[in-house]
Amino acid sequence: MADELTPETPEEEQPKKTHKQRKNGLYPGVSDELAENMRSGWADTELHGLEPIAQAAHTAARRAALSERFPGERLVVPAGRLKTRSNDTEYPFRASTEYAYLTGDQTENGVLVLEPAGVTGHTATIYLLPRSDRENGEFWLSGQGELWVGRRHSLAEAEQLLGIPAQDVRELAEALTGAEGPVRAVRGHDAVIESALTDKVTKERDEELRVYLSEARAVKDEFEIGELQKAVDSTVRGFEDVVKVLDKAEATSERYIEGTFFLRARVEGNDVGYGSICAAGPHACTLHWVRNDGDVRSGDLLLLDAGVETHSLYTADVTRTLPISGTYTDIQRKIYDAVYESQEAGIAAVKPGAKFRDFHDASQHVLAEKLVEWGLLEGPVERVLELGLQRRWTLHGTGHMLGMDVHDCAAARTEAYVDGTLEPGVCLTVEPGLYFQADDLTVPEEYRGIGVRIEDDILVTEDGNRNLSAGLPRTSTDVEAWMARLKG
16 A cells, blocks of 8 residues: 555645745655646546436435424534544545435535525535645645545535535634534534534534434435335345355355455445344354354354445345255254244234334244244243243344434434334334354253344335345245255
């Protein structure tokens, strides 16, 4: 990896440097002649006539709804900044969900500001880093200059793409420091912006903004539904990729599975939407197994929980539990079929007007029945559910909202989410599971080390639901036939 000529300084903090300043050593190791040479001889690359991004009309509607909810208040929503991974390297940047949801932009340091315009309404401005300055040398001397990290859009180009007036973000902090009137901001993404607003905001008021933006994402618009389907379709292909290379995974480790799925995510999307869970054998009993460093053995199960994130940051979240050999053993099939039956009951409960908790209750009822039937719990089933005894082996809730975050709408109020009512446009997961830990002495030995989860992404429709991930088989028989085709 190439090393910068000078220590990296955040680009928005770099003052313009004169010829005299360079001569005085503010650009160590750079001669006056080289500095002058690098200032000129560059073609004009400004782009004209750009078409708005696909979601521009939708982001405008979202900003209008936000404006209506908080009239007369200045609203500040940052994208966030680069985060250091180690020394002078950074993690790949991922814009804050709130910022991307309202703008469609994904660039670091960006900030959306809604300025009050009269009694009601707001004027939106997006503050961005402009093109790197060729005059003062930052484009090649800054570690975040365009020569090092690539071209970014000019402010004029950003306006065409996003449909929002754009200004230089380097001037924003000072402007906010002197701003008057009520202000709300989304916290946790940009320390510079938060510092400028220290004496103008309160945690309570800012939390109201965060909660609103979380709840606003519950019902997906047409663009979002299309992106979620795109994410799921890529995920289906990623699962197919994994099945085709299970023999190579057996010769290496779970990392081969992780890498195989990641390739699909990077080729067709932006990234994985979360750390892939590639859990073979007893690792399937660890709910968030992301170390992915274990053995892959024929005769064991592989619990693969993974999702592709699209370029617009919508993610799938799908799980299948596959027999590595291609065929379930009798006990594996018994447990798998119970989880499938539970999921079927849960999916059937997803419909407009139903309570969010209904699909969880329906799934848990089936699992409790199975655990009583197998003699692992003493009935009746109603007693088991009342005391939550099944949770020793079911462990988690049966699903969650899905969207730009894999656990979307996480800041929503309880009454608007888990105690809320489903309506068309809501997208959620239905993912029951049974997990028998390898050291669980309360179950027969043949159960120990088996973990099964089946998860699909379900869209609430006007007349029921649609399984966005129906492209992947779910019954044990269909899974075996699907694997045989792919491996054949």
